[in-house]
Amino acid sequence: MNPSLGYLRGRLGDYDDRVSRAPAGWDVDSPVQAEVFVVWLDGDRLQLTGPDGPQPWILQLGATEHPVEVVDRIVREVVGPPILVHSTSWRRDRDAVILSFVVVIDGGLVGAMASVPIERAELARSEATVAPRDIAVSAVVEHGLRHLAWLVQDDPVVAADLPAPWRPLLAAYLPEPFRSLG
Amino acid sequence: MDDPTTFTNRCACGWEITGSEDEVVDATIDHGRRIHNMEATRGQVLAALHDRAVRSDPVSEAAAG
Numbered sequence: 001m002n003p004s005l006g007y008l009r010g011r012l013g014d015y016d017d018r019v020s021r022a023p024a025g026w027d028v029d030s031p032v033q034a035e036v037f038v039v040w041l042d043g044d045r046l047q048l049t050g051p052d053g054p055q056p057w058i059l060q061l062g063a064t065e066h067p068v069e070v071v072d073r074i075v076r077e078v079v080g081p082p083i084l085v086h087s088t089s090w091r092r093d094r095d096a097v098i099l100s101f102v103v104v105i106d107g108g109l110v111g112a113m114a115s116v117p118i119e120r121a122e123l124a125r126s127e128a129t130v131a132p133r134d135i136a137v138s139a140v141v142e143h144g145l146r147h148l149a150w151l152v153q154d155d156p157v158v159a160a161d162l163p164a165p166w167r168p169l170l171a172a173y174l175p176e177p178f179r180s181l182g
Numbered sequence: 183m184d185d186p187t188t189f190t191n192r193c194a195c196g197w198e199i200t201g202s203e204d205e206v207v208d209a210t211i212d213h214g215r216r217i218h219n220m221e222a223t224r225g226q227v228l229a230a231l232h233d234r235a236v237r238s239d240p241v242s243e244a245a246a247g
Contacts, residue, residue: 024230026210027194028218051217052195060220074219 027058033096034059034071037141038079039118040107041165046118048141049105051078053114056137061099071101080109084161086151088144102144104162118145142173149173189231193218206231 036057038050048054059074061067072085084104091098121138123146149170151158162170190200191210195217199209207227214220 024189024191024233025194026191026214026227026230028220052197055195058195058218060214060218062219062221065219070219074217078217 028060028094029096030060030062031096032061032067033094033098034061034067035098035100035140036071036075036103037101037144038075038103038105038113039145040105040110040115041163041169042107042115042117044165044169046145046169047110047115048118049110049113049115051113054116056140058094067099067101071103075103075105079105079113083163084148084158086144086148086158088147089140091140100140100144102141102148104148104166145170146173191227191231203228203231 036050036059037048038057040047040049050057059070061070068085068087072082075082075085082103082105085101086103087099087101089100091100118141119138121136121142123139123143148158148162149172152162152167152170153159153174187202188200189203189206190198191206192198193210193213197213197217199206199213201209207224210227211222211224214222
């Protein structure tokens with residue numbers, strides 16, 4: 001299910017009865033969209049946040065725009081300077097191709113944004129030549145953090161930029177056979 | 183009951199604005215640009231507002247049905 005639509009459905013019953021007219025709907029509708037998961041370290045827990053709370057933050061991507069530049073720019077303007085911006089997966093959803101990004105921010109930027117602790121989740125497994133039918137948001141975040149766990153071992157830029165306290169937490173996202181490497 | 187001068191727009195992210203037509207259009211364009219990298223025109227926002235207003239009007243629905 002589209003998480004944002006689920007959120008919308010959940011809110012319809014709470015609608016302010018001062019306005020009897022149903023609200024118009026507004027949504028990102030470009031054929032390629034970015035889905036941003038803003039992650040921060042709260043003590044020894046990873047938390048998910050964003051300008052509208054922990055739900056996926058959807059960005060329109062124009063035909064000539066570079067996805068990483070757009071995500072970096074919008075996060076900078078709305079939240080503050082990110083520590084890391086990394087595209088971790090893609091899928092088809094919302095009648096578009098969705099590029100998922102994990103954005104790591106410093107805890108000092110969270111301010112009043114609502115957060116939720118990130119729980120471990122099962123990955124959405126594809127078949128050999130067929131994509132998974134349904135992909136939950138939690139699976140996208142899990143995949144993103146596993147990707148980050150691999151990068152911190154393999155990519156010197158990520159290893160240098162990610163604060164040291166992230167390393168033991170991300171180590172738990174590495175598959176067992178690789179935990180002794182690096 | 184239904185105030186014809188008051189409009190509401192709600193983004194799929196949960197953000198919502200209620201006000202005059204001009205207020206709703208301006209706030210929607212600003213929200214889209216700042217939060218979602220959308221470049222919406224005044225005409226596009228107005229079309230969404232009025233399309234929804236007509237479709238949710240029970241008199242119009244009864245006449246159409």
